[in-house]
Structure formats: C-alpha cells, structure tokens
Amino acid sequence: MRLLGxxxxxxxxxxxxxxxxxxxxxxxxxxxxxxxxxxxLAAALIAVSLWPVMESxxxxxxxxxxxxxxxxxxxxxxxxxxxxxxxxxxxxxVMGLTLYTYIPSRTLPAVIxxxxxxxxxxxxxxxxxxxxxxxxAFLTALIVFLPFAWYIWQFPDKVNxxxxxxxxxxxxxTKQGDWGALAASVWGVIRxxxxxxxxxxRYHVSGVPVFDPLTSLFFYIGVxxxxxxxxxxxxxxxxxxxxxxxxxxxxxxxxxxxxxxVNSSFLRAAxxxxxxxxxxxxxxxxxxxxxxxxxxxMVTDKVVTAVVLSGLLLTLAATYHRYVNIWRNQADVRRIxxxxxxxxxxxxxxxxxxxxxxxxxxxxxxVDIAPRTFAYSSDYPVDWFSINDSFALGNGREPLWVFVAVxxxxxxxxxxxxxxxxxxxxxxxxxxxxxxxxxxxxEAAVWPPQQPMNVDFAANPRLIGYDLPPELYRGxxxxxxxxxxxxxxxxxxxxxxxFVKAQLVDSSGNVWSEAxxxxxYPQESWxxxxxxxxxxxxxxPAGMPPGEARLRxxxxxxxxxxxxxxxxxxxxxxxxxxxxxTDFALTPEMPLFDGALALRDAIFSSQLLPGLDIDxxxxxxxxxxxxxxxKVQFQLWYAGEEAPFLTQTAAIWPDVYPPTQWQxxxxxxxxxxxxxxxxxxxxxxxELRLQLLDPATGTAVPLTQGDNKLADMTLVTxxxxxxxxxxxxxxxxxxxxxxxxxxYDL
Numbered sequence: 001m002r003l004l005g006x007x008x009x010x011x012x013x014x015x016x017x018x019x020x021x022x023x024x025x026x027x028x029x030x031x032x033x034x035x036x037x038x039x040x041l042a043a044a045l046i047a048v049s050l051w052p053v054m055e056s057x058x059x060x061x062x063x064x065x066x067x068x069x070x071x072x073x074x075x076x077x078x079x080x081x082x083x084x085x086x087x088x089x090x091x092x093x094v095m096g097l098t099l100y101t102y103i104p105s106r107t108l109p110a111v112i113x114x115x116x117x118x119x120x121x122x123x124x125x126x127x128x129x130x131x132x133x134x135x136x137a138f139l140t141a142l143i144v145f146l147p148f149a150w151y152i153w154q155f156p157d158k159v160n161x162x163x164x165x166x167x168x169x170x171x172x173x174t175k176q177g178d179w180g181a182l183a184a185s186v187w188g189v190i191r192x193x194x195x196x197x198x199x200x201x202r203y204h205v206s207g208v209p210v211f212d213p214l215t216s217l218f219f220y221i222g223v224x225x226x227x228x229x230x231x232x233x234x235x236x237x238x239x240x241x242x243x244x245x246x247x248x249x250x251x252x253x254x255x256x257x258x259x260x261x262v263n264s265s266f267l268r269a270a271x272x273x274x275x276x277x278x279x280x281x282x283x284x285x286x287x288x289x290x291x292x293x294x295x296x297x298m299v300t301d302k303v304v305t306a307v308v309l310s311g312l313l314l315t316l317a318a319t320y321h322r323y324v325n326i327w328r329n330q331a332d333v334r335r336i337x338x339x340x341x342x343x344x345x346x347x348x349x350x351x352x353x354x355x356x357x358x359x360x361x362x363x364x365x366x367v368d369i370a371p372r373t374f375a376y377s378s379d380y381p382v383d384w385f386s387i388n389d390s391f392a393l394g395n396g397r398e399p400l401w402v403f404v405a406v407x408x409x410x411x412x413x414x415x416x417x418x419x420x421x422x423x424x425x426x427x428x429x430x431x432x433x434x435x436x437x438x439x440x441x442x443e444a445a446v447w448p449p450q451q452p453m454n455v456d457f458a459a460n461p462r463l464i465g466y467d468l469p470p471e472l473y474r475g476x477x478x479x480x481x482x483x484x485x486x487x488x489x490x491x492x493x494x495x496x497x498x499f500v501k502a503q504l505v506d507s508s509g510n511v512w513s514e515a516x517x518x519x520x521y522p523q524e525s526w527x528x529x530x531x532x533x534x535x536x537x538x539x540x541p542a543g544m545p546p547g548e549a550r551l552r553x554x555x556x557x558x559x560x561x562x563x564x565x566x567x568x569x570x571x572x573x574x575x576x577x578x579x580x581x582t583d584f585a586l587t588p589e590m591p592l593f594d595g596a597l598a599l600r601d602a603i604f605s606s607q608l609l610p611g612l613d614i615d616x617x618x619x620x621x622x623x624x625x626x627x628x629x630x631k632v633q634f635q636l637w638y639a640g641e642e643a644p645f646l647t648q649t650a651a652i653w654p655d656v657y658p659p660t661q662w663q664x665x666x667x668x669x670x671x672x673x674x675x676x677x678x679x680x681x682x683x684x685x686x687e688l689r690l691q692l693l694d695p696a697t698g699t700a701v702p703l704t705q706g707d708n709k710l711a712d713m714t715l716v717t718x719x720x721x722x723x724x725x726x727x728x729x730x731x732x733x734x735x736x737x738x739x740x741x742x743x744y745d746l
Contacts, residue, residue, distance in 0.1 A: 008376045011059040018067040019056025023047050025070040026274050030281055032077055033242040037288070041308065042274075042281035048316040050323060051210055051266055052273050054203065061102050062270035068098040069108055070274040073249065076112060076137060080119065080126070085133045092137035096144025104271050107252035109141065114248055118230070118241040170259035184262045189254050192264040193219055193276075201332040203267045205322045210266075212318070214311065215280060222283025223247070246282070250275035284308075329430050338373045340405035343434040345377025347426060352380065358394045359401045362387035363408060366522050367495045383525035385532060387411075390520025391418065393445045395529040400440040406433045413479050413535060417447055447533060449483040455567040457555045460498060461486055461521070463569075464531075466551070472576045475542035475667075479535055480515065482553065486530040493523035497558040502536050507548045507573070507656060513539045519555070540576050543619065543669025545657040548573040580665030584621055591706035593692040596626050597659070599706075600667070604674075608636075608686055608713040611678035618670045618690075626659040630701065633691040634674050636713070638683035645681050648674055649693060686713040 004010035023043045030039025046052045055063050072095045079087030095112065098105045116134055119127040127134075152159045169185035172178040192198070194216035197209040211219055230244035253271035257264040291300045327333055334340060344361065353359060359382045363370040366384035374382065385392040387404065391414040394400050402420075404410050410420065423436040449465020456462050461484035469478050480502055501516040515536040540549075551571040555563035584600075586592065591599040603617040618632065631651050635644035652659055652670045662668055674688075688710045691700040727743035734740050 006375055011376065012057055015058050015060070015063040016056050018063045019052060021067045022052065022056075022070055022274055025067065025074050026277060029070065029074050029077070029274065030278055032074070032081060033245070033278075034239065034282060035285065038278065038281040038285050041284055042277045044308075044312050045215070045277045045280060045315070046273065048312055048319055049210075049277070050208065050319045051204065052277075053319055054323065054327075055266075055270055055273065058203070058267075060267070062267050065098065065102040065105050065271040066273045068094060068101050069105065069249070069253070069271050072098050072108065072112070073245065073274075079133060079137070080130060083126075083130060085136065088130070088133035088137040089140055092140030093144055095137070096141035099141075099145045100148055102271065104253050104256050104268060107255060108271075109138070111245075111248045111252045113138075115241055115245045118244045122240040123238055168260050182259065185260060186258045188262045188264045189258045192257075192266075192269075197264070198266040199263050200265065201327070201330055202336050203265070205327050208322065210276065211280070212315070215315070218283035218287065219276070219280040220283065221286060222279035222281070225282055225286045226279060243282070246275045246279050250279060329428070329432065331432075334428075335407045338370065338405075338407075339428070340407055340435050341370060341374045342377040343426070343428060344403050344405065345374055345380070347435075347437075348378050348380040348382070353401050354399070356398050357401055358383065358398045359403070360385060360392050360394075360525075361403045361405075362391075362410065363405065364388055366520070367497065367518075371524075384522055385525065386518065386520030388520070389517050389535045391533050392521055392525070393418075393447055393531045393533065394442075395527065396446060396531070397442055399442055400438075400445050402438040402440060404436045404438070406435055411535060413481075414533070417481075417533075419444055447483070447531075449481075451571065453567070453571070455553060455565055455569045456487075458564045458566075459490060459493070460555055460563055461490070461519075461526075461532075463553055466553075466571065468574065472540060472549075472574065473579045474540050474544050474576050475579065477537050477539045480538045480551070482534040482536065484521070484532050484534065486526045486528060488528040491526050491528060493526065495522045495524050498563070499556050499558075500534060500536070501554045501556065502538055503552040503554075504538060504540065504544075505550050505552060505570075506545060507550075512541050512544045512549075515539070541669075542667060543617065544576060545653050545668065545670075547575070547653070547656040549576050550574070578663060578666040578668070580663060581621060581667055582665075584665065584667075586621075586623070589706055591690070591708055592623070592704040593630070594626075594628070594701040595704045596622065596624050597630065597692065598623055599690070602690075602710050604688075604711075606688075606711045606713050607716050608676065608680075609716045610680050610682075611676060613676055614674040616672045616674055618672065620662075620668050620670065622659070622662040622664055622666050622668070624664050626662055628694055628696075628701075629654075629658040629660050631693045631695050632670070632672060633693050633700070634672070635689045635691065636680075637687045637689060638681075639685040639687065641683075644689070645683075646676070651695075682715065682717060684715075686715055687711070688713055 004013070023046050026046050027039040027043035030036075030042045032039075052066075055066060072091055075087050075091035075094055078084065079091055095108065098108055116127070169181045173182035188196075191209070193210045194213065195209055196207055198204045199206045209216070226243040226247050230240050230247065232240070250272045253275070254264075254269055256268045260268070288300065288304045291303065341361070341363070348359070359380065361370070361374065361382050361384050363384060364387060366386050371384060383392065387408045387410055389411070392400075392402075404423070414420070418440065420438050420440070423438045425436050426434050428434045450467045452465040453463055463482060464485050465483040467481035467483070472478060482500065482502070498519040499516055500519050501514060503514040504512045506512060515538045517534070517536060520534055521530075521532040550573050553569045555565070557563065586598055593599070598621045599618060600621050601619040603619070604614055608614075616634070629651070631649050633647060633649045636646040637644045650672050653668075657668070690708050690710050691703075693699065694701055724742060728745045730743040731741055
C-alpha cells in the first residue's frame, strides 16, 4: 500500500499474484508428483474455475494459505526428489511462514509428518538417507514459527478466539451428544463438490458447488484412485505417498468446515484448492489412460484434447457469467462490499460539485469502515454523519450535497424537518438504484432548536437545544432531537467513540427511562460552527405519573467515563399526559374499588423477609373520574387470624398526580414501599391484602368486585443457600458490598 497508494488495485494485487502463483504451483506439483498431463490440467482448472478465480480477488489472508501451503508441499517434495538439503531447508522456512497465514494452516505440519511417514513406508531406503534433512526442515519451521508461538502462549484467548468458534458442530457432538449436528456438517462438506456450495454471497455465488456434474465425476474418480493407489503396492508403486499426500492435504484443509456448521465456507476451505484440483486431474488422467489402453491412440488423443478444451472453455464462460453478471450485480454482494460507496466515489470523480459546496455521505459506519472503503474509490474530500440517528447541517453558509446510499434509509423525521423531498436517484451500470443525492441550499440547512440550551462538554460539541413533540403521552416512544454545535477550538481531532445519553426524570428525581446512542457526527468531519442534530427515541413509560417531567443529558467515552460539562444539563419541566385506554376490558376477577378504580396488575416480590422492605407497583385504570384522593392500605395477615399483624397506609402520588386529576379510561401506575420490620411475628401462610381508604373518614371504600388479596407471601427466615454452577470463564469482581461477579458463559 505504501508503494502503490491506498487503491483497490494495491489492495487486491497480492491476492492476484498469489492466485497466479497457485496456478504455477499446481502445474509444477502435478508434473513432479505424477505427470505432465496432471499438472497442466490442474493448473488450467484453477485458472478458469469460479472458486479459485474469486479467491484471487479477495484481499483476505485466506488467499495466502492456498499459495503458501502449495509452496511448502512443492519445496519439500523437491527436496525429496532431488535429495537436496537446500530444498528441505526452504520448505521448512515456508512451512513455518504458512502457520502465520490462516487458521486451517495449523493442520499442515501434521499433513507433512504423515506424508513423510508414508515415504518411509513406500520408499524406505530413500527416506532413511534423508531423515536428517527432514528433521532440519521441521526444526527450521519451528524456529520460524517461534515468535508467533510465543505470542499465542502470551495471549491464547486473543489468538484462539476465532479458532475456538470453529468447532460448533464438534462441541455439540462431544459435549452434548448431538452427533446429528456433526453428521450434518460433514455431509455439508461432501455436498460442496457437486450439489450445494457455500450459501454466503460474501465469498461465492450462493449455493453453486465447486464442480459442474462432468468435472465432479472426474473428481470422484480421482478420490477413488488416490485411495486405492495410496495403499496398493502393486498399482501405486513409488507414487503411493503422492496419492496419499493429496488426500491428506485436502482432508486437513476441509476439517474446519467439517466440525463447524452445515454450510461449507469456501473461504475456510481455501487451503484445499490446489489438492482438490490435483485430485480432479488425477481422475481425468486415470480415465484417459483407461481409454488409451482400449482404443487407438490417435482417437483417444483427439477425444481427450476435445473434452479438455471444450470443458475448460465452458468452465471459463460459466465463471465469467457467474462472477460478472450474477455475483457482481447481486444486492447482498453490493451491500456487503459497499458497492454504493464506490459508485458515489466514481460519481464525484466525474462530477465534482461547485466550489465551497460541503459534501456529506450518510452511512451506518462512519467512524472507520465506510470512510476507508470510500477512500479506495475517490480522493475527493467528504464528511460523514451517521444516517441512522443524525443529520449534519454544515455551518449554514455553504450549500450541501448529501449522498444517501441505496442500502441506507434516511429517517423520515429528518427528511420532513429539512425538506428532503426531491432527491436525485443515480443507478449502477445495470440500472439498479445506487444512491440518492440531495442538493440543499444554505437557507434550507437551517434547523433552530425549539428549546435552547447551552451545555458545553469538554473537547466535544456544545449542546445548544432540543426539540420535543408538541404533545407528550405516556406509553409513547417519542423522537427527541438534540441540537449540537462545534466550537472553534474543537477541530482536527481523531475519531473516537462518544456516546450521548438522555434521561427522563420526574419531579422527585426518579429516572423513568433513558436512551443512549453513539454520537453520530465523527470528529474528523468537525469544522468550526458546524451544527448537527441527533435523534434519540425516548420512551415515556405508561406507568409514569403524568405530572412534571424533565430531561437530563450526558456524554461519556467508550470506557464509560462521563465527559465533564459546564452549564445546566437538566431541562425545564414539561407535562407528560395520559391517553385513555380504548381497548381496556374489565374482567370478573379484576379488583374494582368504589366502582371507580380497577386494579389491573400488581408488581412486587412475594418473598417476605424480616427487615427487608418490599417495593410495590400498582397498575390502576380509572373507569370514571375519581371524586376522592384515595389512599392505599397494605395489610399482612396470617391465615385464621382476626386482624392483620402489619398495616401501612400511603397516599397515591400526593401533590404530583392524585386520583382526582385522573381522567376516565386513564391508566396510572402508583409506586409504594412496604416497610417490613425485622421483628415481625413468625407464622404460616402470610397474605398481602389491599384496601382503598377515603382519607376524609379513614374507612375502606367498597370492593365492588374481585378479591383484595394480592398474593400469598413466602416467609423466608434463613440464609439463602446457593451452589455455584460450573462456570466456563471464571472472573472475580466486587460491586459495592453486596454483589460479586463470579464469571460468565459464552
């Protein structure tokens, strides 16, 4: 990247070179292990087949495994064939480097070790004369691998996090006895060659197998031949280790797919590309030899040549069609690889905006991924904001170009407030929508806050106000718009994750709900005087009393530390009103007091512990507007007693929202705390009952229907015993005096 710049070409060039090198290695390996025809055919198949062609365009480490594993095998084979210590040494170096590439590479040393064992079995004298060179190769690989091994030893969780997640099916079988999951995963590997390939559009045309029906036939012939000839002294001869090597190599590289999940990922299997196509070439070569032994050579040579050339041409045509026409234009592929950003980059390169125009890209990943992806397509200076919950307004003096990609959706609230009705839709080459461009004049990019504020957060934007809907109702989730401005001294800052939080509190300071989200205008886009609006969906709980409420605002960093602020971060009070319930139905078992208040639900713990208070929430529905500011009375009874052993009385939202202010059909939740003394009498089967009192007389109002018993309580008079279960990830952390973290399971 330093040599060629931050371009797509520079990013993909290594994969293309490695893919080309894999073609050459397939040719060299096939010729060395078997014959010229096997090498040529394997190389040709890799050059034109969809899987290796697509791998050669991945800017991913898996492409290096294909090449490095093939180079390791080639060098070690040449060391044995040529009896050359230098080849063995080079093979050891490359084998050690291969272990740095991709997780399945960890199986390669075992493959080489078993192959060497096969050499000692089939070609004992030659192998015995080279055992020192073999040992040097493994020792060299170990030395090359030592730095990475040391890192693995120091940080096993970090290095093996991905590897530990690649044994799902195996774990289900060995730990939970679900052998069906492992069988399905193995069956998925078997099917990938002819029936159903990788279904993930990210790395392949979904569901397309490795081979077409005819080529897969030669692959299966090759597998059978390799199995037979690897063990047959008569037919395999000196090449027995070569046949075994192909099966061992391909099988080892397919193990991660076999033990993970039903879908066989072509990315994870990248190390198996060269041996799989060599096996296919062995199968074709075996079929060709069989024909030559039964028909005239002139005829068979022409037939074989015609089959090979026509098959390769058809494979190349199918690869081109699937890659260029199907995969490239598939909606999921465009979304995964953010092709819309590349199209926006090309548009800006060809159609630069007028001078002093501020260009914004609205995207979901504005801190890192989207800007890096866009930079591969265009060097044009653009700024970013999060489309999900923000809108940048610039500084109010410059026209704006706002690009919205096809895979993104601008919230309707922003479109309405800024008047974005007439965006221009631009398309990909095939006519599918790519992005929408909104051209906004400076006078339209003005959105003053309805409720001004002035809260200055250190090294962060200044909160200058907020917007609320004109009417607020309990039970709704409202759009809360926060208006921010960038002070002059807060530019040229690196991107960092800052979170904004809004809390809804009542007049007593109780927090009823809160909303938090990432600040949607990244620091690298800040310029002096810039304004942007952040949207937070804030719930007004149905059980919140409809009295005066306030909002509080905070910023915190990624570690959870609050950002220091200057100014008042709490708003003026406002009213949260109630909506009458339109679908409420009074059931026969629902308690109804004085014909006016129905108790819809009661929320509390039914455990009664001496000295431990009980918090109780009562959900009321006013069937008619109450004429009395009722009080609640809680009573604790023991069965068979003539009087309660505990009685407590409390008002319902006094001075905040007493019952006489409730409307007919309104739902209200009242909150109470039942004080439980430590010396309560101990008995059996305590009951919690509820009465409503007329405060003027102190007497209970009639219970029109239902039962006033809230629950049968469970009296707990001993310490709770708890046996710690097995914990896969033990940890120890103390929270205050009462809570200790023991660990977690994933």
